[in-house]
Amino acid sequence: MYRRKLTALGYVQPEGINLNDDKSFKNLIVWLENQKIRSYKIEDRGPINDVDSRDWETNFIKYCGQLNCPIDPKDRPAVVDWLLGLAVHFEYQDNAEKFKQETSENVLNRRSSAPKVVNTNPLDALDFQSPDFIEGVNKLAGLLNINPHPDHLVTLQAISKMVKSRLNNEALQNPGEFVHQGKPYPIFESDLGFETGDFILNNAGKALRLLHIHDLRELQTQINECIVAVQLLTANPKTDTKLGKVGR
Structure with a gap:
């Protein structure tokens, strides 16, 4: 005010x-x-x-x-x-x-x-609530085998996440390292560890638990990468036998 x-x-x-x-x-x-x-x-x-x-x-x-x-x-x-x-x-x-x-x-x-600033970003001109945009998002989700969400913007977030993780240049060059092979994990047949008394809530809990484990594994990977990066900066494996000591 x-x-x-x-x-x-x-x-x-x-x-x-x-x-x-x-x-x-x-x-x-x-x-x-x-x-x-x-x-x-x-x-x-x-x-x-x-x-x-x-x-x-x-x-x-x-x-x-x-x-x-x-x-x-x-x-x-x-x-x-x-x-x-x-x-x-x-x-x-x-x-x-x-x-x-x-x-x-x-x-x-x-x-x-005053000089007029011309916006050249085509995304700014999109109508994210138009029927054509919603239809395009759902079609793209179908091509990527992603189940559409009632909110098309949530579906778009899922598409974005998949593109970043599975369709980036590194993943396309080495698909075996990013696309997991083998039998899918029977998530809904696993033991939740507790009972809610509702079948749907039990399944939701199992899904959330799996997502949490996935996040923890990703966090552990990032921690390991940090440790390796620090070791590269601090460690010096070269041995100078003339000086009779390791390192500089």
């Missing part, structure tokens, strides 16, 4: 204000006083600038009184809105002549003279 005022004042992160966060709130107050409002003399701004002080809230109440703020200082949204309005007022006073020269015509002329 403060974005326009903060943008007009030149605040660094106009969309990153969180009034429930003490640090964000205090930093905004300090910035407004030091850069825009300047109610105190520089040498008198210490109490309001010391955001880590235990007395900061008391000093802030005094600060609001100094400004004759009609808002309860404990009502952060309202008091910030009032302070921003005051800061905009002072900003206009300091640059009145500059703002008087700004007209709607000048603004429109600047916008029209």
